[in-house]
Amino acid sequence: MIVKICGITNRDDAWAAIEAGANALGFNFYPHSPRFLPVERAWELLADLPAGPLKVGVFVNEPADRVEAIATRLGLDVVQLYGDEIQWPAGMRVWRALRVAPDWDPARLEDSRAEAFLLDAAPAGIWGGSGMTFDWSLARHPKAKVIIAGGLDESNVREAVRRARPWGVDACSRLERAPGRKDHARMQRFIREALAALSGEATC
Numbered sequence: 001m002i003v004k005i006c007g008i009t010n011r012d013d014a015w016a017a018i019e020a021g022a023n024a025l026g027f028n029f030y031p032h033s034p035r036f037l038p039v040e041r042a043w044e045l046l047a048d049l050p051a052g053p054l055k056v057g058v059f060v061n062e063p064a065d066r067v068e069a070i071a072t073r074l075g076l077d078v079v080q081l082y083g084d085e086i087q088w089p090a091g092m093r094v095w096r097a098l099r100v101a102p103d104w105d106p107a108r109l110e111d112s113r114a115e116a117f118l119l120d121a122a123p124a125g126i127w128g129g130s131g132m133t134f135d136w137s138l139a140r141h142p143k144a145k146v147i148i149a150g151g152l153d154e155s156n157v158r159e160a161v162r163r164a165r166p167w168g169v170d171a172c173s174r175l176e177r178a179p180g181r182k183d184h185a186r187m188q189r190f191i192r193e194a195l196a197a198l199s200g201e202a203t204c
Contacts, residue, residue, distance in 0.1 A: 001198040002116075002147055002168025003191055004056065007035035009180040014049055016184045020191040024054040026080065026170070029062075029070060034179035035172070039070055046074050056080050056095065064089040080118060088113050095147065100134040109144035116145035116167060139164035154189035161197035169194050 005017040006026030014025055027042055028035045037045070046055055057076040059067050061083035068089045071079050080095040081088075088094065096114035100121055109117050121134035133151035140146075140163075148160055149170035157169055171190055177183045 001195075002054075002170075003194045003198065004054075004147065004168060004170040005175065005182070005187060005191070006056075006058065006149070006170055006172040007033075007176070007180060008045075008182075009035055009037050009041075011045060011048055013182040013184070013187075014045065016182065017187060017191070018050065018053050020188040021195055022053060022191050024056055024078075024168070024170075025049075026056045026058050026172070027076075028058045030058060030060040030082070032060075033058075039073070042074055046076075054078055058082070058097075061086065063087055068092070078115070097149075100138055100150075104138050106138070106141060109141050109146065116147055118147040118149050118170060121150035133160075136160045136163040139166055152190070152194075154186060154193050157190060157194045158197040161194070166198075169198070 002024050003022050004024035004026055005022045008014050008025045008027055017025060027037050030036060054077040056078045057071055058080045064087035067079050071092060078093045078095055079089060080097055082097040093115050094113060095116045095118050096111065097118040097120060098108055100119050119139050121132040136148060139148050145167040147168040147170050148164050148166045151174060152160060152169055152171040153174035160169065175182050175187045175190055
């Protein structure tokens with residue numbers, strides 16, 4: 001079961017998330033994101049973190065060789081790929097990020113190249129971090145590992161897990177006091193609620 005805090009940009013937020021029980025942290029390498037983390041800063045930040053929580057690199061429409069180079073240099077555990085025409089890096093754990101739109105087709109969750117699928121509600125042109133939710137029941141799948149994202153916080157994560165029965169949850173913008181700066185109290189409450197919901201209801 002995955003409880004991921006995404007958009008981590010600094011040591012204090014990373015350690016607060018880990019100490020609260022998050023088992024995955026997301027680092028955004030998309031230059032147009034307000035949570036963009038340059039590779040050099042990421043190197044310094046990740047070098048200070050323990051080995052346990054998954055370090056997830058977020059990439060948008062990047063060529064496979066660049067994803068591979070950054071992931072190898074930083075020791076990322078997972079790459080999370082957004083984009084319309086993504087390239088699949090070789091030999092890496094991939095979480096494929098997909099936008100849930102009105103024409104959502106659950107067959108998209110049957111791509112064997114992905115370890116898991118992160119489902120988000122961001123509108124066209126925005127790659128995550130929108131704070132928007134979707135119909136969580138659309139995320140239910142009998143076999144795929146699904147992580148739900150988009151608009152999750154401490155007030156709604158239990159309901160999201162009840163309806164989607166996912167492998168994991170991911171939160172970002174609703175836990176912030178400013179883009180890239182987490183509200184530690186809200187983040188701790190979210191992680192507590194998410195862990196309780198997933199341990200009681202997740203089926204994957």
